[in-house]
Amino acid sequence: MKIFEIAILIVLIANLISASQVLALDISMGFDAGYDNNVTQMPDALDSGFGNYKIRFAQPLTFSHPSLLNNLDGEFFTLFQYKDYFAVRDNYRLEAGTTFSWPIFDKRLIPGIMSDIFFFRDNLIESDSRNEWGAGVFINWVTGNRLNFELWHNQWRADYRQSIIYKGSNSGSGKGQSNNKNLSKSRYDRIQITGLNGTFFCSSEFQTDVILEYSRIQSSVSSESSRGKTATAVLNWTPRKVWEVYFQGSAAKIDYENRVETPYREDKVTNICFGLSRYFQYVTLKISFERENNHSSLPDETYHQEVIQCGFILFF
């Protein structure tokens, strides 16, 4: 059955591509060098310089046939990123996905769908290595001459490569004894995210974004299940459209599923970020600084992190 479904999917994608006007492939390569004062985001910080290498292929599609597909826009993309920490172990990720949107009502409303798969391998914290896949829906609403809204809902599943080993207890065969032995449990998360982004265009060079997100993680490990609320504000300034300056601040509250057998946990995360970019025709130069604080009710989950990095992106 699965093979049949995959075959239908391949045929559908092939049909979509053949019906589309294939535009030039967008390729971008990026490199950042920087310093992270707390790579593992733990109280006992491990600091390290790093190099971050990225390559992204994107194939935009546009459908110009006078049919139901008219005005359908799409994109397939693949991203590979390798992050090399000089003092600790590296990590890398591969991501591939697709997005389709279909403007309606004179392009006032733009609903769309997206889907992607994500492979992450971490040689420092190997238990973080995982595969994710998911899909989502979104809708853009061009509200007026200065205001846009976007609403989205995504659902994901993350399968971790390592099982959880924990000590289980069995009542020993009615003799009042208890046997402790290691038990293994597969680890996966079901992730749901709902978000709203309001963009206010103050002028051609200034815009501000407010983003509200609600996330729900249902994990096979009960202590990892959580509900999170995040609010983010961004001020963006693009003088002469060749520079970009942004300030971003966000605050999140994450309530973990608290049960009798697990310690009470509630995290409050604040994050600020400042960035500067200079755009040339085929090159973007950028520098950014980010600071994150997590105040957790569990002392060993409280941390403070600062990352500064600079780099460039080449466009082909």
Add this chain to the structure above:
Amino acid sequence: MRIYIVFLIVMTHIFVCQAFSSEVILGTVDTIDDDKGELQLKVMDSSIAKLEDKKVIRVKIMGRNPGLNLKTGDVVRVWGYHDDQSLGVFKAHSITGQACNRPNRDPTGVRSRLGRRSGMGGRKRGHHR
């Protein structure tokens, strides 16, 4: 943190001053005349009260507008001023794309900077590290 708050206050002040300093028309590109540096715009919404009844307006592009490849059907925001003396032509000093014509869901990079914090990608905090 204090420096950041001062930056934020200064930026907010600039934003407030900048906001509403120029007029804006939201519309769909109808025709493009590269030689004259003009385009016809189907008006969807406008910050100018007297243009509310206008369905189509002629836009004269003043100077160059880097990084924007317009095509008919694009939804754009045109920034500038309305000149009554030049037969109702809207003089545009800047045109910004709607960023919704392409399914680029992160035109300003905000999402990627958020770092998939809600549970996807990157590192994830938890007991099982």
